[in-house]
Amino acid sequence: MTTHLPQTTGRQLGRRSWAEPWKIKMVEPLRMTTPGERERALAAAGYNTFLLRSEDVYIDLLTDSGTSAMSDRQWAALMLGDEAYAGSRNFFELQEAVRAVYGYRHVVPVHQGRGAEHLISQIAISPGQLVPGNMYFTTTRAHQERAGGVFVDVIIDEAHDPASEHPFKGDVDLGKLAALIEREGAGRIAYVSLAGTVNMAGGQPVSMACARGLRRLADRHGLRVFLDATRMVENAFFIKEREDGYADKTVAEILREFCSYTDGAWMSAKKDSLVNIGGWLALNDEALFEEARGLVVVFEGLHTYGGLAGRDMAAMAAGIAESVDEDHIRARIGQVRYLADLLGAAGVPIVRPVGGHAVFLDARRFYPHLPQDAFPAQTLAAELYLDSGIRGMERGIVSAGRDPVTGDHHRPSLELTRLAIPRRVYTQAHMDIVAEAVEAVHARRGEAKGLAMTYEPRHLRFFQARFERL
Numbered sequence: 001m002t003t004h005l006p007q008t009t010g011r012q013l014g015r016r017s018w019a020e021p022w023k024i025k026m027v028e029p030l031r032m033t034t035p036g037e038r039e040r041a042l043a044a045a046g047y048n049t050f051l052l053r054s055e056d057v058y059i060d061l062l063t064d065s066g067t068s069a070m071s072d073r074q075w076a077a078l079m080l081g082d083e084a085y086a087g088s089r090n091f092f093e094l095q096e097a098v099r100a101v102y103g104y105r106h107v108v109p110v111h112q113g114r115g116a117e118h119l120i121s122q123i124a125i126s127p128g129q130l131v132p133g134n135m136y137f138t139t140t141r142a143h144q145e146r147a148g149g150v151f152v153d154v155i156i157d158e159a160h161d162p163a164s165e166h167p168f169k170g171d172v173d174l175g176k177l178a179a180l181i182e183r184e185g186a187g188r189i190a191y192v193s194l195a196g197t198v199n200m201a202g203g204q205p206v207s208m209a210c211a212r213g214l215r216r217l218a219d220r221h222g223l224r225v226f227l228d229a230t231r232m233v234e235n236a237f238f239i240k241e242r243e244d245g246y247a248d249k250t251v252a253e254i255l256r257e258f259c260s261y262t263d264g265a266w267m268s269a270k271k272d273s274l275v276n277i278g279g280w281l282a283l284n285d286e287a288l289f290e291e292a293r294g295l296v297v298v299f300e301g302l303h304t305y306g307g308l309a310g311r312d313m314a315a316m317a318a319g320i321a322e323s324v325d326e327d328h329i330r331a332r333i334g335q336v337r338y339l340a341d342l343l344g345a346a347g348v349p350i351v352r353p354v355g356g357h358a359v360f361l362d363a364r365r366f367y368p369h370l371p372q373d374a375f376p377a378q379t380l381a382a383e384l385y386l387d388s389g390i391r392g393m394e395r396g397i398v399s400a401g402r403d404p405v406t407g408d409h410h411r412p413s414l415e416l417t418r419l420a421i422p423r424r425v426y427t428q429a430h431m432d433i434v435a436e437a438v439e440a441v442h443a444r445r446g447e448a449k450g451l452a453m454t455y456e457p458r459h460l461r462f463f464q465a466r467f468e469r470l
Ligand code: F0G
Pocket: 062, 063, 064, 065, 112, 113, 114, 115, 137, 139, 140, 195, 199, 228, 230, 231, 267, 268, 269, 270, 279
């Protein structure tokens, strides 16, 4: 199959067009709203898109998490759920799928990614230890901090620059990490927290060279490397496209090699693995696995279901296999790129290079007149919803939260509004509508006044914070 990634439409380039590698068997009607309805809904939601009712949303780009469309095979797998409390057949299917595709030895199912983040943080961090990683993620860092750890960002500097065209902006800066180990001593470091396609940097991949180098550095100091594998299939696709020596390897082979440089992984299967709920923790180390298997019983459920129904594990096992299909992953990233190309051509400032799961609007350049304290990215998400009922998410100062010690705002250099694309849910026509809406909001960018925070929750404030117009 010769599928071209859409740089722009095939017609303009004089090549064959590109299409989704699936057809639609079941539809879910979308509801459109009037400007007045949206004004009322947004005010009731405190200008936070997380607090909108999904019925008031037209095209939902809040997240790619748990929002994918399952295949006919996955739906069929649901009917084969073995709902035994212990030893469900579907657990063994899941275990086999994780071993085959990711290559880890031991598997503990959990209800979603943060369940696994909780377990790994509790068993691998001692209070006061440092956890270096390639940029923080909200729930990951929250669990590391709750276990007494202190997250230290060791991503390359380019990751903080939305305009840098570096092909692997997710890379760990091995020099920064080596200096940290030198300064603090390996004993103060819990483990290295490595994430594929770094979410908060704009879905930016990590190179195989980085993973390999990281393994060598970690081995020299007896450190473990644990991987956030949530969007690692997308990461593997970027390696195939961009890194020398990988063009002729399959995405599945690249994924296996990458994981082989790590000691274990946590997974939100709600992303790459195309399910609405589910996740796992995988570990190679016997002793750590023993601890995880003991702890999961306290927080999630027995070690053969981890807070899931048997049918959820069956759908996850099927989704893992589908996720590494070459046509699937090419089209998935192709759709994200299609939207990005439309926006780029219209002069809308976006994070470059375009990542795997979302297009990130650069709210600093979108609203240069708004200071970060007026929450430009939150404002942009609100304005986009008002324009057309399209829902995105703030990924800037609100998401970054506060320093647990000083209480000050973290002030990330990236102030972004994320338009995350659910897998296999929307068509290119929906992407055209989204691009037109963003362009309309961009055309009247000078009128935006910003927001003030009126309610700030203590944990992960972006989910439930409320705002009012300035
Ligand atoms: N790691 C990454 C990189 C994630 O993006 C997420 C979730 C998690 C871990 C936690 O997984 O939600 O299953 O508990 N990200 C979602 C998002 C919420 O919208 O980016 P979870």
